[in-house]
Amino acid sequence: MKYDYNQIEPKWQKYWEENQTFKASEDKSKPKYYVLDMFPYPSGAGLHVGHPLGYIASDIYTRYKRAKGFNVLHPMGFDAFGLPAEQYAIQTGQHPAITTENNIKTFKDQFNKIGFSFDWSRQVETCDPKYYKWTQWAFIKMFESWYDKEHNKARPITDLVAAFESHGNSSINASCAETKSFTGDEWKRFSEKEKQTILLNYRIAFLADTTVNWCPALGTVLANDEVKDGVSERGGHPVEQKVMRQWSLRISAYAQRLLDGLETIDWSESIKEQQRNWIGKSVGAEVAFDVKDNDLKFEIFTTRPDTMFGVTFMVLAPESDFVSKVTTEGQKAHVDAYLEIVKKKTDRDRLADVKNITGVFTGAYCVHPFTGKEIPIWIGDYVLGGYGTGAIMAVPAHDSRDYAFAKHFNIPIIEVVSGGDISEESYDAKEGKLINSGFLDGLEVKKAIAKMNDEVEKRGLGKKKTNYRLRDAIFARQRYWGEPLPVYFKDDLPYTLKMNQLPLELPEVDAYLPTEDGDPPLARAEGWEYELSTMPGFAGSSAYYIRYMDPHNEKALASKEAMDYWKDVDLYVGGSEHATGHLIYSRFWNKFLFDLGFSPVKEPFKKLVNQGMIQGRSNFVYRKKGTNTFVSAGLKDQHDTTELHVDVNIVDNDFLDMEAFKKWLPEYKDAEFITEEVDGEQKYKCTFATEKMSKSKWNVVNPDLICTRYGADTLRLYEMFLGPIEQAKPWNTNGIEGVHRFLKKFWGMFYDQEDKYLVTEDEPNAEELKVLHKTIKKASEDMENFSFNTTVSAFMIALNELPKGCHKKAILEPLTILLAPFAPHQAEELWSALGHKESVTFSSWPVFEEKYLVESTYKYPVSFNGKMRYLLDLDINMSKDEIEKAVLEHSDSQKYLDGKTIKKVIIVPKKIVNIVVG
């Protein structure tokens, strides 16, 4: 029998489906293991070969873990709410649910063709009301909770109300915007509206006037991680800052815990670092300066209190309320003019203008608390309103931005930390001794910071303070295709629905566009009396890993039993592009559920593996300008040509299939070619480049095509063979023959050309056993390290090393099990050929035995004066003297001794013999 993958693969896919081979249940007799993939957004374009990389890796690991005796949960679902389906709906009027459903079907078909071992009985879709009921539920829980900084956890809002009733808010240490204090009696006298307004400030899901990223082109607000370089991540539309009343989640309350949690999980350092950056912890002090001739206190945040004596000016953010309070009559006109200019700038302009220094003097002065000197207060757009206090003390000698500002406006610069040269640039390093700083003189920076902090607190000027860059997450989009927020309004205040009213289903609308008044699309729905915004994209993906544990539960997100069994995700595989989005939101969401007792673990994803992106390998042809003649790459410089993308599917090894090219697009029907001679043949050579895989670049390779031509097993093996899983790499079909050949060879060990079954019951010999156990050892170790490319190599080496004509069952059977995670279809077929009735999935991973691998001799490199000369087979148990003797007896030794005497013999067991002569 020929290796007929096109017949084998559908056969086993059907078998797995019919026998529900991969269905997981809470089997308490086995240890659990949870392997999760980041579920895909089902886009209309279907899968390209880059998508399955991570899924193949996780599937291989899943199958391996099953063989190792684990009860593995390996589910799949779809992140189905999102912009593309909605944009498509706007254009065509087709309901996004229909588009989404079709796309999901395509995705599932493609997945199944690759032979993934998903437990489809647990499939979830975020747009399914039965699913988003629990997204809405979590939102309501957040609405009904506040963050207690005292106990460092979320607590029910009812606790807070009870506390307010008994003693007001003075002793409450909560994450909130409210600063006004009230007593218990005052609270009781507040009207319902006043009470609710106050409570809204404390809720973890809250509605407030917030500065948001508004994207006019998309007609919606965006979260910080959805904005890159001042434009929207999707579509690249400009984004502006705007104050709007919006729903937010108080993720900032969790900043420290999100930071601490990183220490406990097995993620790559680069993702952890990205999250640390995003959270942006900085430890410093808040200090209040007196404003001259005024009762006002000018509050600033600094991480360098040690440089206090170097302050020569203060800077306010343009958007600070303080601006109007301190500006003098004389400067008012200048200040207003400046604010007008700043206001017109979008975020983008501000980013682009970083080097342009702008600012204006307010006319007011602070009084330096230690020197008593007057310090001018400026306004500058390099200070941000939303961070710290929106104001800084400027130390030009030791901060590059302050330095640039001071130079530009001719403000004095005072050096207070020695060690640098401040004539050309500031000295920002936290190293050196303090000078010109009164009581700090002579101290090292670190000690000076501590001393200044003490002094500031002693004099009541301020206190130590930690700031985080992490902002609360805007939790609303003015869009149709998302989860409705389960909220209605009474007296202009929000209230959430009761549990029995969930899910609040997405209503039908006549068009998916905003109304003429500029309200979100939900305003078009008849009789809709709820919140008009929907939830953002990250809502549905924040707790889906919990839902998989118990996906059909109608009473809870998941039952306690299911959660206590599966607990957390042991291995999470997905792209690193979610580092500051989904992976932060999900951790936050889980911590919130943990606080309320709905999640049993502090961190949801124990180990994270980020598969590298597979880029496209684009091919180009060169058209002579104004003609339909194409010039081969080697000759293109002799003509005036235009570079054009060509479909990579009609290019083989960079040589263009010219006939296929003529048929490719109608305009090339009569194309002519100027070819070049390659190996005696006239060929058309294309150039290539590595780019992102996309339709417009004609470099998309469809996995279905590979499956048809080589089989899914080859695709799986090849994608793993391409290189380390975490590395980004271009797709190149050139090497696929190699792994395909390997599969054919392995098949050939079971069947010959005439379909004769060759496997025998013969006893294997020592050499064969050695090869087998070497392979088991290598494969087992590599599997644990996710080094799948070297595992594939190990298989190939095994086949090369096995003696010709080895068809012994005792060798082939364990090899089949090793191969099964990679090439499951072929493994199943061969497994059943070996006489097994059950799926290879239920076989157990072979154990290697050291005894087959032990060698009695070891090849010792023998070196003279450090120079490697020859290899010598020595018994590993030889004594030092015996080794020395053996070396001297070797015929080459005298040659290298060259009449000199041996001074020293260094023997590193199992490593090397080094002779020092002289």
Added chain:
RNA sequence: GCCCAGGUGGUGAAAUUGGUAGACACGCUAGACUUAGGAUCUAGUGCCUUUGGUGUGGAGGUUCAAGUCCUCUCCUGGGCACCA
């Protein structure tokens, strides 16, 4: 500017963590076989001036021994970016 990864043949990449650099595969070269298939098999393939020399981006250093450790430096990819 700051932070994180990486730099090894024509190509994708290995290297038991300091011990024969380039496993495995692609490609290429030569040959065999053939009912000519995009098949299979055999041998060779880092580079050079080839009985030898040299070689892991570059320059130093530690060591009997360095792709691996240390110092400096140059590139490439990714992230953050007026965060005080």
